[in-house]
Amino acid sequence: MRSLTLIIIIILILIIGLATAFLLIRNTSSQTTTSSGSWSYPPNNIPNGVYMWSWDKKIFERVNVSGGNPYVPKEDGYYLYYFHNNQCPHCQSFEPKLISFLKDPQNTRDIKDKIKIILVVCNWFTIDCTDPTAKATYAWYNVMSSPTFLLIEVRNGVVVKNIDISSLYVSLVNQGKIPQGEFDPRYVFLLVKSNIS
Numbered sequence: 001m002r003s004l005t006l007i008i009i010i011i012l013i014l015i016i017g018l019a020t021a022f023l024l025i026r027n028t029s030s031q032t033t034t035s036s037g038s039w040s041y042p043p044n045n046i047p048n049g050v051y052m053w054s055w056d057k058k059i060f061e062r063v064n065v066s067g068g069n070p071y072v073p074k075e076d077g078y079y080l081y082y083f084h085n086n087q088c089p090h091c092q093s094f095e096p097k098l099i100s101f102l103k104d105p106q107n108t109r110d111i112k113d114k115i116k117i118i119l120v121v122c123n124w125f126t127i128d129c130t131d132p133t134a135k136a137t138y139a140w141y142n143v144m145s146s147p148t149f150l151l152i153e154v155r156n157g158v159v160v161k162n163i164d165i166s167s168l169y170v171s172l173v174n175q176g177k178i179p180q181g182e183f184d185p186r187y188v189f190l191l192v193k194s195n196i197s
Helices: 002-029 089-103 132-141 165-174 185-194
Strands: 049-054 059-062 076-083 114-124 146-156 158-164
Touching: 076 089, 089 185, 114 132, 114 165, 146 165, 146 185, 158 165, 165 185
Parallel strands: 076 114
Antiparallel strands: 049 059, 049 114, 076 146, 146 158
């Protein structure tokens, strides 16, 4: 009887060990580093920070801001900020759709020369944010819900327009003009296009 119990315990330990090894390998393979220092990531485990979409490379690249200051652009143009919380289920659902949308040239041909896409990532708003720039950017724009989309226009180095695209989106959903459900990048970008000149 003791031999059977010992064999069962050994088998259970082996199964648990194999399952743990499988999960570790799977999680490690989903976060690969490229030579440019950018990565692909699961939407619930994006490293906290501020990123800008590279239209050429079709990836988000980290923006370096010193001193824990917020990322506030000085270069003239339009900027769409997407505030993402790793612990937010809606953000986790939206992020892969956004990446897919941005990679498709049919979706972006009429906006890519007009706008820069900024991704700001924290684990949970300013409460749990390991990157000082991302935390300061959340605070600077007073972001209290997620996902949040802000369209910023900069002229002569000054922010002259700050439109809460996510509030417009929700308003149109409530009016029955956009289907209910998770945020859809197609509608987000239709709202962006209608607010840039």
